[in-house]
Amino acid sequence: MPREVPKVAFGAAVGAEDRIGVLEALAGEREVYRVYVGDEEEPVSLTQGGAFDGWGSNNLPSIRTVHVHMSVPDEVEDTVAGELIRDGLTSLLDCSVQGLQQVLLWLPEGHDDLGDAIRQCLHSRVGDFDITFEPDGPWVTGIEMRAIRRS
Template identity: 50%
Template sequence: HDLTHPIDAPSQAATDIAKSLSFDKVNVVTVENAPGFDPPPSTPSTAPAIIEHLPQFQRATELRIHSAVGGPAGRLLAERMPREVETVWFGAAVSTETRRGVLGTLGEGREVGTAELGHDCSHISLTQGGAFDGWESESFPSIRTILIYFSVPDDLKDAVAANLIRDGLSTLLKAGVRGLASVALDLPDYKYGDRQDKHGDLDDAIRQVFRDRSRVGDFIINTWDGVGPRFWYESVTATRTS
């Protein structure tokens, strides 16, 4: 695509090349910022029209949307995913509106194994809001598992954090997400090598609000300590029993 053509009007040559491409060996489809590109919050999202001319990603198993301005591109790519998608992964910078747009484009005819929000190296702040919302719609694909990586601000009291987790998880489990079998929340306690654990009582606070094997509707709640590539985790899991 040469620079003399706007992003929403590709040249005929670019269109012809796009149509001729084959993605038979593509497993992961990603929308992310170029190295060094850090768009400010006011940056508009644009839709690269050239994507409309690409063939289907018949063997792709994972769709990753990591850019805050990647919504339009993500929706165009979602249209080309196969019926069964193992993982749809939304980065911490992706808004609830963008997430809903991509899920809506995937549509009710598709099945998603795991929908992830955040990552081991990029967590969603527990206080920013929105992470527990926007997962339910009859026009969305069925989602078997939702996995969210949270961070807990240093100045947030452990008891307050635990209550936010309880209320948010309860809301998500009662929302009626189609096909939902489990939800997992991972909260890093501290990095390896850190001498100070700023949330040393978080696990106790969570266990106070979620007694072992307590229930929310058809889901059983469990808590456990986990180990990730960079952090010790306090994890909360909800598993459907019927």
């Protein structure tokens, strides 16, 4: 198996335990450039998918970027969703994934005040990472957050 793995993609139906098991199987001397959790057509649910779970395993390969496509169920209030996202993203960034340089979190449109709720809950820095929000535009629909490791 090559030392560098360009990408590993997990559909929304893949739970945290299975996802971490696959990544642990790639451990050792390997580096994974990108890990995708969910996608635009089938994002992982904020309340059921476990997208932020399991990253603290000491047996993971070096991972440069984690992309999470996430949905928020309609019954979850924006402020509650903002707090869940803050807590989950903070735990992922604080768990010291080897080699982690950035986390991208994308949420589809649908919750009018969700972006504001997340901005109120989430600081512009978490540990060694700066948090930015991409503006809505022709290439970005929904909410896109980036956590980028400071040099």
